[in-house]
Amino acid sequence: MSRRLACFAAVIAVLSPLAAIAHEYEAGSITVAHPWARATPGGATIGAAYAEIKAKDGAADTLLSASSPAAGRVEIHTHTMDGGVMKMRQLEKLAIPGGGSAVMKPSGDHIMLFDLRAPLKEGDTLPITLVFEKAGEVKIEATVEPVGAKGPHGMDHQPGAADHEGHKHH
Numbered sequence: 001m002s003r004r005l006a007c008f009a010a011v012i013a014v015l016s017p018l019a020a021i022a023h024e025y026e027a028g029s030i031t032v033a034h035p036w037a038r039a040t041p042g043g044a045t046i047g048a049a050y051a052e053i054k055a056k057d058g059a060a061d062t063l064l065s066a067s068s069p070a071a072g073r074v075e076i077h078t079h080t081m082d083g084g085v086m087k088m089r090q091l092e093k094l095a096i097p098g099g100g101s102a103v104m105k106p107s108g109d110h111i112m113l114f115d116l117r118a119p120l121k122e123g124d125t126l127p128i129t130l131v132f133e134k135a136g137e138v139k140i141e142a143t144v145e146p147v148g149a150k151g152p153h154g155m156d157h158q159p160g161a162a163d164h165e166g167h168k169h170h
């Protein structure tokens with residue numbers, strides 16, 4: 001049933017640009033597009049959330065921190081390669097370029113949730129508060145997608161600026 005619903009949602013997103021645009025949060029020069037999180041399996045108490053964060057032209061901003069009533073602690077993370085092993089590292093802040101965006105996605109930058117008070121279940125929404133240097137607090141609701149999902153709303157990737165870069169390997 002949930003699989004059917006997911007497919008149905010994806011079809012609506014394709015057919016109706018409005019449905020896709022609706023899942024965005026604007027505050028000042030900041031837009032947070034398609035925030036989503038992965039469902040957590042079993043008794044896992046750690047989760048991750050992703051989004052594209054855009055800033056208007058000439059209005060660069062910086063993501064300073066994040067919090068959620070659903071988690072004891074929330075950090076901004078990135079993945080780095082260390083001797084061929086992918087590792088997670090905490091970021092003190094994340095730059096949002098003016099006229100561009102920071103794309104948080106699996107295997108890249110992400111919002112890390114520790115001490116989840118309950119498992120994240122597919123179909124739920126996860127409230128997160130992002131704190132920006134200039135835009136201040138921005139409250140968003142991430143959709144919870146299946147365990148192992150690679151993108152929001154049934155997509156196979158995080159939509160955003162990375163679409164135009166091709167597949168770069170750093």
Ligand SMILES: [Cu+2]
Nearest residue numbers: 077088110112
């Ligand atoms: Cu992490």
